[in-house]
Amino acid sequence: MTKKENPKLQFNTSWEYAPAPESTDHIRLKEKYDLFIDGKFVKPAKGKYFATINPATEQVLAMVAEADTSDVDKAVKAARKAYENVWKKMPPRERGKYIYRIARMIQERAREFAVIETMDGGKPIRESRDVDVPLAANHFFYYAGWADKLEYAFPNRNPQPIGVAGQIIPWNFPLLMAAWKIAPALAAGNTVVLKPAETTPLTALKLAEIIQESGLPDGVVNIITGAGATGAAIVNHPGVDKIAFTGSTAVGKIIINAVAGTNKKTTMELGGKAANIIFEDAPIDQAVEGVINGIFFNQGHVCCAGSRLFIQENIADKVIQKLKDRLETLIIGDPLDKNTDIGAINSKEQLATINKYIKIGINEGAEIYQSSCNLPKKGFWCKPTLFINVAQSSRIVQEEIFGPVLTIQTFRTIEEVIEKANNIPYGLSAGVWTDKGSKIFNLTTKLRAGVVWANTYNKFDPVSPFGGYKESGYGREGGIHGLMPYLNL
Amino acid sequence: MNKYIELIDFSKTPTVDQVGVEERVARLNSRSIKKESKVYALKMALNMIDLTTLEGKDTEGKLKQLCYKAAHLHDAYPGLPSVAAVCVYPTMVKTAKEALKGTNIKVASVSTAFPAGQAPREVKILDTKYAVENGADEIDMVISRGEFLKGNYNFVFDEICAIKEVCGNARLKVIFETGELSTLDNVRRASDIAMYAGADFIKTSTGKISPAATPTVTVVMLEAIRDFYYATGKMVGMKPAGGISTAKAAIQNLVMVRETLGEAWLTNEWFRFGASSLANDLLMQIMKEATGVYQSKDYFSID
Known part of the structure; x- marks a missing residue:
């Protein structure tokens, strides 16, 4: 059989998909959001507000209060009062009822949450609708069930709540991270002061509205908004017993420094640079799809994103060709469109970071491949990007980019790939693609990562714990493990 | 680039992960196809139909009516395409050919002891020759599933080659009867065997066994076609048959083609639906888009 050189598929078709935007008519946003403290929305002490924008259009969605030290103090005191007087004393079964109620209310208003999440954060509606919101509701359902069964979760111990938990969450999964933090804390009997990220506060504030409607006793959950200074005020407040943080490794280190020498407990869910490993015997088309989802899900703003791809050398050309073609069928654009695969980059700052790394990659001599798609004029966008022929020592391989950028390396032996996969300061997650079960089990024991997907x-x-090794942090969220950081055992 | 002839080892054909394929299908099926995009797809689907009648009780009269319908789907609404082909048993080829004279609609004939394929090779060859001599433009053969499931891949390969040889200019579609192959790994392997043996089209099912053209099977076969194209530069067509009776399912199939193989395959030269009742549902949807209301089934002819 004669072979035609480099056959190329053509995905620019005469059959175009018509726009299918999710409607925003039913979304009610206030012009101005205050701080949710002690069951009420209250104005910030200094009266300062900042804007939160839609990263796909750069339009201002709402003004949001900026909490200063005195507001944080008020929130922590409200949480303390609620803890001592109400929540700690409440029979666990009653606590569970409130958490169930919050879960059901999230489900009832799922569409509203999904649309707001997409408007505020830039992620495709497909993801906020199918992943973020249902998973957030499931976390509340799951931990509601544990509220009155803690002694069964930890037999022969005497599980007791810790007190007031200060929780600081990132901008990549705003509602879901709020659920991951609040649900186990409440189930274990703690009260909460939560701060969402300054670029994506709206779903957390919507959650505050739901919590208010649910009749949860005042002060059990306080949600305050602001940037780094507000977060620092929570971390440094002497009335806080525990800090739960999800975010960058750099900020995590600052927090750990700040609480050193105090009685505060901490859990840290930090950065990652996951290896996704494809062996020659893998189901290749499904592996390619998994790699695409692993790195381009939520524009790559995922701490466990599979950002380093390792391909066994004899299938490398084939896999790379398939990845390139798959890139062409990813639809980039209006996050509210139901057909959009890749939405907007969360913020101008993050886009600058990603572009900085793309430049570094090019300067390091790696071969770059980007989708040929057109990007919208307004808003913050980045083409899905592959870097081929990178070195283990390249900065784009070693450092977390947190964007739609995949580096591709090849390997020959299993020892080689294990060594390279582990040769990184992070250890949050990893992926293995092979048809052989024994290979999977061999790798899950040798890859130093909190989660290994096969x-x-x-x-x-919600049932499965999540967390990292090394600079990816410590402590686990989800499952029974997720209760432990909120209990004195 | 590698210039030598590559011998294919079908025992090393890539594996398929069922869960992964199901997720891919779910993702493709969630594409929202509306308005002008939908009308475009509906008309494209009409033009890709192999209008089929494969009954023991088929009559010449009934077939002639079917052939008229194939060329005149719904004359009340001008500007509609015709179907791609009419698919019949070998004994009906002559009648179909005459009835379709003057149109560019092809006549496809099933053969090789369709649907079970339980006949010796000489009979299958004769069966095919008969259809070709009577004027069939396309031959839809079935593979020997028994030999395939036994692991006798060379037998299947040789069988397809032998039929291809007697097809002459007729295009050969190879039917796997995926409902009898039981795993997606088998579907993938059968696809590779057929394409390397010279199939012009690979086809899911006879329509006589359920399940037939499931979306997972179709995606796996489209991916096999893609790999064959990457490896050889040669295009092979795809025909899901059986079980696709709604416009929605047809559009979902077209989305799969568009996002797996792209523009070149979105024509009836490379993609077909084997279906009998699909045409009327497509027509009903086209009329709904044109008039804004649904019409009852009685407004569309049944043939």
Whole structure:
């Protein structure tokens, strides 16, 4: 059989998909959001507000209060009062009822949450509708069930709540991270002061509205908004017993420094640079799909994103060709469109960071490949990007980019790939693609990562613990493990 | 680039992960196809139909009516395409050919002891020759599933080659009867065997066994076609048959083609639906888009 050189598929078709935007008519946003403290929305002490924008259009969605030290103090005191007087004393079964109620209310208003999440954060509606919101509700359902069964979760111990938990969450999964933090804390009997990220506060504030409607006793959950200074005020407040943080490794280190020498407990869910490993015997088309989902899910703004791809050398050309073609069928654009695969970059700052790394990659001599798609004029966008022929020592391989950028390396032996996969300061997650079960089990014991997915990627369930090794942090969220950081055992 | 002839080892054909394929299908099926995009797809689907009648009780009269319908789907609404082909048993080829004279609609004939394929090779060859001599433009053969499931891949390969040889200019579609192959790994392997043996089209099912053209099977076969194209530069067509009776399912199939193989395959030269009742549902949807209301089934002819 004669071979035609480099056959190329053409995905620019005469059959175009018509726009299918999710409607925003039913969304009610206030012009101005205050701080949710002690069951009420209250104005910030200094009266300062900042804007939160839609990163796909750069339009201002709402003004949001900026909490200063005195507001934080008020929130922590409200949480303390609620803890001592109400929540700690409440029979666990009653606590569970409130958490169930919050879960059901999230489900009832799922569409509203999904649309707001997409408007505020830039992620495609497909993801906020199918992943973020249902998973957030499931976390509340799951931990509601544990509220009155803690002694069964930890037999022969005497599980007791810790007190007031200060929780600081990132901008990549705003509602879901709020659920991951609040649900186990409440189930274990703690009260909460939560701060969402300054670029994506709206779903957390909507959650505050739901919590208010649910009749949860005042002060059990306080949600305050602001930037780094507000977060620092929570971390440094002497009335806080525990800090739960999800975010960058750099900020995590600052927090750990700040609480050193105090009685505060901490859990840290920090950065990652996951290896996704494809062996020659893998189901290749499904592996390619998994790699695409692993790195381009939520524009790559995922701490467990599979950002380093390792391909066994004899299938490398084939896999790279398939990845390139798959890139062409990813639809980039209006996050509210139901057909959009890749939405907007969360903020101008993050886009600058990603572009900085793309420049570094090019300067390092790696071969770059980007989708030929057109990007919208307004808003913050980045083409899905592959870097081929990178070195283990390249900065784009070693450092977390947190964007739609995949580096591709090849390997020959299993020892080689294990060594390279582990040769990184992070250890949050990893992926393995092979048809052979024994290979999977061999690798799960040798890869130093909190989560290892086999023949799939980015699968989450409230029942399954999540967390990292090394600079990816410590402590686990989800499952029974997720209760431990909120209990004195 | 590698210039030598590559011998294919079908025992090393890539594996398929069922869960992964199901997720891919779910993702493709969630594409929202509306308005002008939908009308475009509906008309494209009409033009890709192999209008089929494969009954023991088929009559010449009934077939002639079917052939008229194939060329005149719904004359009340001008500007509609015709179907791609009419698919019949070998004994009906002559009648169909005459009835379709003057149109560019092809006549496809099933053969090789369709649907079970339980006959010796000489009979299958004769069966095919008969259809070709009577004027069939396309031959839809079935593979020997028994030999395939036994692991006798060379037998299947040789069988397809032998039929291809007697097809002459007729295009050969190879039916796997995926409902009898039981795993997606088998579907993938059968696809590779057929394409390397010279199939012009690979086809899911006879329509006589359920399940037939499931979306997972179709995606796996489209991916096999893609790999064959990457490896050889040669295009092979795809025909899901059986079980696709709604416009929605047809559009979902077209989305799969568009996002797996792209523009070149979105024509009836490379993609077909084997279906009998699909046409009327497509027509009903086209009329709904044109008039804004649904019409009852009685407004569309049944043939």
